[in-house]
Amino acid sequence: MRCDACGAEASLQWRPGSEGVVGTVAGVLERRPVLVCPSDHVRAAPGGSDAAVTAVEAQLPHARGRWRRRDACGSCDAALDLPVRRTRRSITVGHAGLAVHTLHLDVPMTRCGDCGTDQLPTRSRSDLHGVVAAAYRPDEPADTP
Secondary structure (H helix, E strand, O other), X not given: OEOOOOOOEOEEEEEEEEEEEEOOEEEEEEEEXXXXXXXXXXXXXXXXXXXXXXXXXXXXXXXXXXXXXXXXXXXXXXXXXXXXEXXXXXXXXXXXXXXEEEEEEEEEEEEOOXXXXXXXXXXXXXXXXXXHHHHOOOOOOOOOO
């Protein structure tokens, strides 16, 4: 890959993880993939954030929103009326160009009284996507040797 700023060849490096909070969701990325060029320009590794969103959607059940009514269970369509509670979920993220890594999430979940499925309320979905985007953003300069 080439650096967007200077055109030099950039290499994939793993940096210390990041953590952040957006609304009702907190997240910790154990290690963060970034591209670094010899001039210390740092940018997010392509595909990391998209792979994480795909993994979150596949591994974390989501409630379904209903217009003018409470959320419904994504599995059985029953009304979700049990209280929301905080829980920690670890999401395994894999991408063709990156090593497998883990994103730990502290999310609100509600349990379906009919089928017992824990799921993310619809009001927290945009917060979840915000935490994923923030976790993969390269906000630090490269280490200089």
